[in-house]
Amino acid sequence: xxxxxxxxxxxxxxxxxxxxxxxxxxxxxxxxxxxxxxxxxxxxxxxxxxxxxxxxxxxxxxxxxxxxxxxxxxxxxxxxxxxxxxxxxxxxxxxxxxxxxxxxxxxxxxxxxxxxxxxxxxxxxxxxxxxxxxxxxxxxxxxxxxxxxxxxxxxxxxxxxxxxxxxxxxxxxxxxxxxxxxxxxxxxxxxxxxxxxxxxxxxxxxxxxxxxxxxxxxxxxxxxxxxxxxxxxxxxxxxxxxxxxxxxxxxxxxxxxxxxxxxxxxxxxxxxxxxxxxxxxxxxxxxxxxxxxxxxxx
Ligand code: FAD
Numbered sequence: 183x184x185x186x187x188x189x190x191x192x193x194x195x196x197x198x199x200x201x202x203x204x205x206x207x208x209x210x211x212x213x214x215x216x217x218x219x220x221x222x223x224x225x226x227x228x229x230x231x232x233x234x235x236x237x238x239x240x241x242x243x244x245x246x247x248x249x250x251x252x253x254x255x256x257x258x259x260x261x262x263x264x265x266x267x268x269x270x271x272x273x274x275x276x277x278x279x280x281x282x283x284x285x286x287x288x289x290x291x292x293x294x295x296x297x298x299x300x301x302x303x304x305x306x307x308x309x310x311x312x313x314x315x316x317x318x319x320x321x322x323x324x325x326x327x328x329x330x331x332x333x334x335x336x337x338x339x340x341x342x343x344x345x346x347x348x349x350x351x352x353x354x355x356x357x358x359x360x361x362x363x364x365x366x367x368x369x370x371x372x373x374x375x376x377x378x379x380x381x382x383x384x385x386x387x388x389x390x391x392x393x394x395x396x397x398x399x400x401x402x403x404x405x406x407x408x409x410x411x412x413x414x415x416x417x418x419x420x421x422x423x424x425x426x427x428x429x430x431x432x433x434x435x436x437x438x439x440x441x442x443x444x445x446x447x448x449x450x451x452x453x454x455x456x457x458x459x460x461x462x463x464x465x466x467x468x469x470x471x472x473x474x475x476x477x478x479x480x
Contacts, residue, residue, distance in 0.1 A: 188225050195382075196447065198450050202230070216253075231260070231292075234266060235265070244284065259288050259324060264291060267301060272304070272314075276318065311323050325355075328370075329366040330405060345379060358383065391426045392422065437466055
């Protein structure tokens with residue numbers, strides 16, 4: 183199913199993101215994770231694509247996306263990066279996706295590794311979007327966006343200009359990079375709307391539940407850390423259980439504020455952590471249900 187249609191009847195959607203098992207993780211771990219995640223009422227589950235873009239990574243993402251659909255009957259979104267792929271490789275991924283009825287693709291450029299020179303067929307995610315739409319327009323495309331600006335962009339304005347090309351080339355729905363400061367999202371959304379971007383923008387939220395995770399996440403995403411989050415980490419840094427609760431509290435509060443500001447979707451970066459995903463989901467399900475129930479007002 184084309185998930186952009188969900189926005190026709192839902193005010194706010196809720197989705198989860200998982201990643202395929204890493205090399206040293208037994209493969210069946212992901213089956214157990216999915217078995218538990220299926221209890222969460224998610225509109226879709228997206229499956230990331232390992233950096234580097236090898237065929238083995240592509241196969242894993244597609245296999246897991248296909249399983250989400252066939253076994254759990256939840257709509258999957260398969261991430262697909264292009265910077266290390268040529269047209270032939272992308273075509274073979276599209277054929278695999280079609281054969282497995284996976285209709286939604288998150289089109290991404292991928293990070294450029296200093297050790298792997300990029301291939302030349304696709305320079306930006308927007309090139310991948312155009313290529314996929316020309317191959318088969320029934321694929322529904324999602325794209326990434328950056329409330330705190332992509333690290334290679336000259337400015338927010340330029341980044342938004344480039345985002346517009348992604349949408350012109352077929353992307354119907356955006357998901358943000360994770361952020362901890364909602365004001366960054368509101369500023370970005372306002373600028374994007376002023377620039378003529380009107381597709382739904384889902385907010386990417388990652389609950390931070392350990393000290394290791396915050397260091398790694400901030401280093402990788404460049405997200406700014408508000409004083410309130412830092413304070414929670416200083417206060418509970420020595421107590422893993424209290425820190426876990428504080429991380430869930432922060433993410434939940436962030437989400438409720440976003441809902442109060444009419445966000446169109448919450449995309450939870452689960453990091454394959456079922457407990458985190460369940461706790462956050464439980465805390466907001468009644469709110470999501472209330473928001474998505476049409477009122478009887480005349
Ligand atoms: P692009 O949209 O191509 O943008 C990259 C840079 O190029 C930006 O600075 C942009 O301003 C500029 N640009 C874009 N188009 C043009 C143009 N036409 N002309 C000039 N400049 C242009 N990585 C993975 O490896 N696997 C994943 O599964 C994955 N999932 C992600 C999911 C989300 C929601 C997000 C936010 C990121 C994800 N990433 C993933 C990371 C992503 O691959 C990196 O952030 C990457 O550096 C940029 O990818 P992009 O698709 O946003 O690129």
